[in-house]
Amino acid sequence: MQDDASxxxxxxxxxxxxxxxEGLGHLADGRVVFVKGGVPGDVATIDLVDxxxxxxxxxxxxxxxxxxxxxxxTCPARRSGCGGCDWAEIGAVHQLGLKADIVTxxxxxxxxxxxxxxxxxxxxxxxxxxxxxVVGTANHQAGFRRTSDDETIAAGRCEIAVPVLAxxxxxxxxxxxxxxxxxxxxxxxxxxxxxxxxxxxVDGLPSSVDIGSSASLIERVAxxxxxVSAGSFFQSGPQAADLxxxxxxxxxxxxxxxxxxxDAYGGxxxxxxxxxxxxxDVWVVETSRSALADARINLDERPGRTQLVRSxxxxxxxxxxxxxxxxxxxxxxxxxxxxPGVAAVxxxxxxxxxxxxxxxxxFARDAALLEKEGFGLERCEVLxxxxxxxxxxxxxxxxxxxxxxx
Numbered sequence: 001m002q003d004d005a006s007x008x009x010x011x012x013x014x015x016x017x018x019x020x021x022e023g024l025g026h027l028a029d030g031r032v033v034f035v036k037g038g039v040p041g042d043v044a045t046i047d048l049v050d051x052x053x054x055x056x057x058x059x060x061x062x063x064x065x066x067x068x069x070x071x072x073x074t075c076p077a078r079r080s081g082c083g084g085c086d087w088a089e090i091g092a093v094h095q096l097g098l099k100a101d102i103v104t105x106x107x108x109x110x111x112x113x114x115x116x117x118x119x120x121x122x123x124x125x126x127x128x129x130x131x132x133x134v135v136g137t138a139n140h141q142a143g144f145r146r147t148s149d150d151e152t153i154a155a156g157r158c159e160i161a162v163p164v165l166a167x168x169x170x171x172x173x174x175x176x177x178x179x180x181x182x183x184x185x186x187x188x189x190x191x192x193x194x195x196x197x198x199x200x201x202v203d204g205l206p207s208s209v210d211i212g213s214s215a216s217l218i219e220r221v222a223x224x225x226x227x228v229s230a231g232s233f234f235q236s237g238p239q240a241a242d243l244x245x246x247x248x249x250x251x252x253x254x255x256x257x258x259x260x261x262x263d264a265y266g267g268x269x270x271x272x273x274x275x276x277x278x279x280x281d282v283w284v285v286e287t288s289r290s291a292l293a294d295a296r297i298n299l300d301e302r303p304g305r306t307q308l309v310r311s312x313x314x315x316x317x318x319x320x321x322x323x324x325x326x327x328x329x330x331x332x333x334x335x336x337x338x339x340p341g342v343a344a345v346x347x348x349x350x351x352x353x354x355x356x357x358x359x360x361x362x363f364a365r366d367a368a369l370l371e372k373e374g375f376g377l378e379r380c381e382v383l384x385x386x387x388x389x390x391x392x393x394x395x396x397x398x399x400x401x402x403x404x405x406x
Contacts (some may be wrong), residue, residue, distance in 0.1 A: 021390025041067025120386035136174030175200030314340025336362030
């Protein structure tokens with residue numbers, strides 16, 4: 001077993017940030033070390049927590065020389081150790097550029113593609129989250145998980161939550177260890193709350209809060225009202241959804257005139273209701289029963305033919321006789337399309353694929369798979385839908401070989 005002295009290293013320069021949000025530096029013996037909490041430009045003292053032959057992972061002990069990009073977090077919860085905003089120590093003006101660099105490096109290393117993404121927009125740093133998950137502390141307060149372990153800290157006033165949720169988090173009491181998901185509508189002020197009632201109780205919620213898995217609210221994106229049930233996925237807030245809708249529309253102008261479109265991993269029908277021409281045939285392919293039930297309501301008045309399909313996209317096949325989709329919009333989970341999803345794209349033979357990715361490594365892997373199948377990466381744009389965190393959103397445009405596009 002190594003002693004504490006052999007695990008501590010001083011004078012470690014943080015060179016850049018990698019996918020996952022850790023700083024990268026080098027130990028004296030030349031090995032790469034990944035430092036949680038490191039900011040490019042820092043010189044730091046670190047403790048190794050995972051010491052391998054070719055690389056190591058470490059925690060930050062002390063910053064000897066602060067990076068110009070480093071800042072003191074303003075959120076009291078973060079200063080107490082909240083693990084939610086892991087980039088709270090990085091200045092807001094630097095974050096989008098760092099995220100674009102992460103995507104560029106992922107494409108280079110994973111896909112062997114040299115491509116520099118466009119830097120897009122960011123939601124506002126404070127008050128942007130309309131959905132928050134809290135956990136009961138030992139003192140029955142609403143809290144968050146700490147960065148360093150699974151312990152909880154009192155949330156206090158959460159700076160990133162929309163005001164109605166920020167106030168609610170401070171006033172409710174929750175049984176210790178119980179996780180509660182709160183969601184608020186920026187458009188209407190409605191609030192839903194969801195937790196496993198077999199595991200504990202929540203007190204202090206206003207009587208107007210709709211509770212349970214069947215609870216729902218109305219949210220507005222790009223001027224369109226959406227029913228969003230408590231069990232359905234929604235973006236970090238309507239600002240984020242607006243930015244995504246705008247980016248997808250700009251990267252695929254063909255959507256305004258396409259005769260047939262697939263909205264893969266289509267959720268509550270966000271893209272089908274906003275960027276797809278109302279006259280187009282559209283397939284919404286989704287696995288969640290809750291999301292599809294919402295989509296049925298949200299897309300009910302579309303004049304074009306709408307088909308809601310409960311299926312994994314990787315197993316989906318167009319029905320014989322259907323129009324071939326000219327555009328596919330795919331917004332998968334963090335794992336990305338993978339081989340099954342790419343195979344579904346290939347057999348559908350669209351002219352254009354718009355891929356929305358929330359993980360740079362899975363995005364790069366998907367880009368490599370698509371290129372092998374004749375879908376070239378034409379351009380991509382990095383958005384910041386979770387400022388103050390390492391999470392990055394990439395909206396990309398792939399074009400099938402031989403296609404003449406706008």
